[in-house]
Amino acid sequence: MHVSTTSFSHNFLYEIQNLESQQSALQQETTTGLKVTQPEDNPSVMDQVLNLQTEAGANTQYQSNITQIQSSATTASDALNSLQTLVEQAGEIATDANGVNSSTQLSTYATQVGQLVQEALQIANTQDAQGNYIFAGTDTASAPFSATTDANGNVSAVTYNGNTSVAQSEIARGLTVTAQNPGENNTGAGTEGVFADSRTGADIFSHLIALQQDLTSGNTSAISSTVGPGLTTDEDHVVTQISGNAVLQSTLEATGNVAAQNSTSIESQMSNDTSADLATTLTQLSQTQTAYQAALESGTMVMQTSLLNYLT
Amino acid sequence: MSARSLAVQQEEMTVSGQNLANVNNNNYSEEQLEVSESSPLETSFGDEGTGDQINGISDSRNPLLDGQIQAESSTSGSLTAQQTNLQYAEAYLDEQISSSSSSPTADSPNGLAADMSNLFDSFQSLSNDPGDLSLRQTAVESAQQVTAQFNQVATQLSTVQANLNTSVQNDVGSANQDLSSIATLNQQIVAAQASGGSADQLVDQREQTLENLAGLANFSTTTEANGAVNVNIGGVPMVSGGNVSDNLQTYADSNGNLQVQAQNAGTQITLTGGSIGGEITARDGALASLQSGLNTLASQLMTQVNTIYSAGYDLNGNTGQDLFTGTNASDIAVNSTVANDPSQFQAAGAAGAAGDNSVVLSLAELGSQNIAGLNNQTFSANYAQTVSNLGNSISTVNNQLTNSQAVTQMLTNERSSTSGVSTDTEMTNLIQYQKAYEASAEMITTLNEMLQTVVAMKSV
Numbered sequence: 001m002h003v004s005t006t007s008f009s010h011n012f013l014y015e016i017q018n019l020e021s022q023q024s025a026l027q028q029e030t031t032t033g034l035k036v037t038q039p040e041d042n043p044s045v046m047d048q049v050l051n052l053q054t055e056a057g058a059n060t061q062y063q064s065n066i067t068q069i070q071s072s073a074t075t076a077s078d079a080l081n082s083l084q085t086l087v088e089q090a091g092e093i094a095t096d097a098n099g100v101n102s103s104t105q106l107s108t109y110a111t112q113v114g115q116l117v118q119e120a121l122q123i124a125n126t127q128d129a130q131g132n133y134i135f136a137g138t139d140t141a142s143a144p145f146s147a148t149t150d151a152n153g154n155v156s157a158v159t160y161n162g163n164t165s166v167a168q169s170e171i172a173r174g175l176t177v178t179a180q181n182p183g184e185n186n187t188g189a190g191t192e193g194v195f196a197d198s199r200t201g202a203d204i205f206s207h208l209i210a211l212q213q214d215l216t217s218g219n220t221s222a223i224s225s226t227v228g229p230g231l232t233t234d235e236d237h238v239v240t241q242i243s244g245n246a247v248l249q250s251t252l253e254a255t256g257n258v259a260a261q262n263s264t265s266i267e268s269q270m271s272n273d274t275s276a277d278l279a280t281t282l283t284q285l286s287q288t289q290t291a292y293q294a295a296l297e298s299g300t301m302v303m304q305t306s307l308l309n310y311l312t
Numbered sequence: 313m314s315a316r317s318l319a320v321q322q323e324e325m326t327v328s329g330q331n332l333a334n335v336n337n338n339n340y341s342e343e344q345l346e347v348s349e350s351s352p353l354e355t356s357f358g359d360e361g362t363g364d365q366i367n368g369i370s371d372s373r374n375p376l377l378d379g380q381i382q383a384e385s386s387t388s389g390s391l392t393a394q395q396t397n398l399q400y401a402e403a404y405l406d407e408q409i410s411s412s413s414s415s416p417t418a419d420s421p422n423g424l425a426a427d428m429s430n431l432f433d434s435f436q437s438l439s440n441d442p443g444d445l446s447l448r449q450t451a452v453e454s455a456q457q458v459t460a461q462f463n464q465v466a467t468q469l470s471t472v473q474a475n476l477n478t479s480v481q482n483d484v485g486s487a488n489q490d491l492s493s494i495a496t497l498n499q500q501i502v503a504a505q506a507s508g509g510s511a512d513q514l515v516d517q518r519e520q521t522l523e524n525l526a527g528l529a530n531f532s533t534t535t536e537a538n539g540a541v542n543v544n545i546g547g548v549p550m551v552s553g554g555n556v557s558d559n560l561q562t563y564a565d566s567n568g569n570l571q572v573q574a575q576n577a578g579t580q581i582t583l584t585g586g587s588i589g590g591e592i593t594a595r596d597g598a599l600a601s602l603q604s605g606l607n608t609l610a611s612q613l614m615t616q617v618n619t620i621y622s623a624g625y626d627l628n629g630n631t632g633q634d635l636f637t638g639t640n641a642s643d644i645a646v647n648s649t650v651a652n653d654p655s656q657f658q659a660a661g662a663a664g665a666a667g668d669n670s671v672v673l674s675l676a677e678l679g680s681q682n683i684a685g686l687n688n689q690t691f692s693a694n695y696a697q698t699v700s701n702l703g704n705s706i707s708t709v710n711n712q713l714t715n716s717q718a719v720t721q722m723l724t725n726e727r728s729s730t731s732g733v734s735t736d737t738e739m740t741n742l743i744q745y746q747k748a749y750e751a752s753a754e755m756i757t758t759l760n761e762m763l764q765t766v767v768a769m770k771s772v
Contacts, residue, residue, distance in 0.1 A: 002729050002730070002732070002734060002737070003729060003732075003734060004335075004342075004728045004729060004731075004732020004733055004734050005335050005336075005732070005733060005734050005735045005736075006335065006336055006338065006728065006732055006733075007724075007725055007728035007729060007732055010721075010724065010725070010728070011721070011725065014721050032410070033412065034409055034410075034411070034412060036409055037408055037409050037410070038402060038408055038409075038703070039402055039405075039407060039699050039700060039702055039703025039706070040399070040402060040703045040706035040707045040710060041703075041707075042703075042707075043700040043701070043702075043703030043704040043707055044700060046407070046409070046696075046699060046700050046703050047696045047697060047699070047700035048696075049409055050407065050425045050692065050695070050696035050699060050700075051692065051693055051696050053425060053426070053429065054425060054428075054429045054692040054696075057426075057429040057430070057433055058429070058432070058433065058436075058679070058680065060433075061433040061436045061437070062436075064436075064437070065436060065437075065440055068440045068441075069440070130441050130444060132441065132443065132666075132667060136667070137665070137667070138660075138665035138666075138667035138668040138669075139664070139665040139666070139667060140443060140665070140666050140667030141443055141665075141666035141667070163665055165665065165668065167439070167442070167667050167668060167669040167670070167673070168669075168670075168673060169436075169439055169440050169669075169673070170436065170439070170673065170676060170677060173680055176673070180667065267413070270412055270413070271412045274409055274412045275412045306735055306736060307735065307736040307739045307740065308735065308739060311739060311743075
């Protein structure tokens with residue numbers, strides 16, 4: 001077979017260029033630690049990676065939602081616990097007042113209940129870390145409870161200005177929860193109101209105010225027949241609210257754990273899809289470099305030899 | 313006889329010299345002197361030889377191989393044009409992996425995938441505290457990032473499209489120049505061969521021009537008996553003998569893109585090879601799919617978001633505005649009223665309650681829903697598929713181009729072995745002819761001495 005002078009150098013160049021580009025690709029893989037960088041490198045991996053990244057972003061967002069709701073739930077839980085203590089105290093006073101005749105004593109009790117009403121008002125207007133009122137339904141920008149005072153400076157009525165809607169938040173795909181509560185709900189449907197709900201018969205402010213007024217007027221029979229049982233209902237109601245809150249917090253924790261696991265599994269999938277196996281890559285790089293050197297050495301040796309060297 | 317032999321050897325050496333001079337010329341085909349015995353003299357004791365004679369100089373071209381190389385040039389010309397331009401489109405998309413972390417902001421923080429992910433995440437954040445002005449601001453800014461990226465990519469892809477059209481125009485001009493050269497060379501070759509001479513250099517030149525043309529557009533050829541090569545593109549004769557019978561011409565189609573037709577015949581020409589064919593394929597194939605995919609995505613995003621959003625209420629109790637304006641990827645934008653005043657972001661389901669998030673919650677959930685207008689994919693899955701489709705197109709072209717380059721290499725080697733010049737062969741030949749020349753010269757010297765002897769005999 002006739003071998004022309006230029007065909008050798010053309011072949012040599014072609015092979016050298018192939019080796020150089022293989023070397024360069026392997027070098028890049030070693031430096032970046034990635035076996036896929038562009039869509040053209042591996043289109044189906046690129047597709048998966050883009051989807052995984054979106055999922056990771058959503059997952060991180062769910063975790064952030066959970067943290068925020070957790071914080072609201074904790075604020076609510078503290079408020080509810082204080083409220084429970086307060087209602088228990090009122091209940092004890094109601095019990096103690098039974099059979100007391102001294103008007104001085106009853107007057108002292110009335111003053112104590114007056115303070116409890118003020119405390120309850122403060123609890124009712126609790127705000128979370130963002131400044132939103134937590135017992136207002138979705139009407140979170142303004143204080144939900146306002147009091148009317150009489151000529152003696154005692155609270156005669158408390159009005160609820162919030163609504164009975166609550167806002168949901170997504171904590172996992174398709175799963176929403178709310179940390180909001182309406183302050184009162186007398187519509188008979190929806191989330192239970194904390195301070196009053198027509199379904200359970202709870203009505204904390206009304207009962208506290210009635211207790212104070214009955215103590216002031218010395219109407220101990222009304223206390224034992226109406227207000228006392230009312231306050232008992234209120235206590236049970238608050239306990240229900242507290243356990244509801246506890247259920248919410250444990251849901252949040254469980255969902256948070258799942259989200260953390262998802263995060264880990266997404267990271268590991270990403271890593272499997274994109275990370276270069278350094279051991280294999282370095283071996284291949286070393287082999288390619290050896291082949292490249294050998295090609296260069298042998299090529300230059302052959303190219304320099306021709307008949308002209310031997311003709312004098 | 314010896315004198316003629318001297319002339320023959322001298323001519324052999326000239327041809328070897330010519331071959332050696334062109335050893336590095338890739339378009340050159342090795343020449344050989346055709347030598348045969350000259351007509352014998354009839355004598356009474358049989359045919360007496362009269363030496364040798366030159367019949368001509370032939371070249372060693374293989375037309376079959378030339379044709380295969382032309383075809384392969386068309387293929388690799390087309391693939392190279394596609395690869396280059398589609399890689400520009402890939403670069404403009406800016407979706408790359410730079411780390412194996414799954415955080416969207418770790419890789420391609422400016423790509424549409426990250427922008428859309430951020431948009432829906434910002435709706436989520438806002439749904440937790442819909443009255444918060446800074447979260448509203450963030451949501452509006454996320455929306456602006458998305459629209460800005462859509463606009464930018466659309467503009468850049470339009471630029472690629474425009475460049476492809478310019479390339480088609482330029483390449484058609486070059487192809488027409490090549491057609492004209494081939495016709496001229498045909499004329500010269502036919503004239504040279506008709507007068508009995510050889511036209512090897514002209515044939516080599518014509519072959520080079522044909523290969524150049526093949527890299528621009530695919531064609532078929534027929535060879536006439538008089539040595540002319542006729543060129544036929546898309547079924548239309550372009551070069552017939554020494555005349556250019558037609559030219560390539562561009563015209564704008566209904567999308568404003570340039571297509572190719574025959575100038576005189578008026579018929580549309582569909583090129584399947586050459587850089588012109590490749591540019592048109594890339595532009596009307598993978599690039600067009602990419603542009604249309606992005607337009608559909610932008611349009612669906614706008615429609616679905618606006619449907620939910622326009623029913624929402626802002627902090628002032630107003631409703632009815634759209635969040636996105638525009639029709640497709642190049643003009644999608646955020647409504648300027650909400651851009652200037654985030655309190656007008658319609659997050660609530662009803663007026664009056666700052667904590668009402670029902671509309672922005674629906675917007676957040678939209679990110680994980682399957683959209684009917686996007687083949688029942690989510691926005692991000694649809695985008696990921698568009699990106700990977702482009703990746704597939706490029707990857708296919710890359711593989712085909714590697715194969716084509718290997719085939720070209722093989723064919724070039726084949727041609728080189730039939731018609732390439734080998735220095736060693738030519739040097740050996742030179743030595744051979746030099747010895748033959750010396751022998752013939754010696755023959756003449758001997759004859760001369762013999763003649764002198766005979767003449768000397770007479771003078772004594």
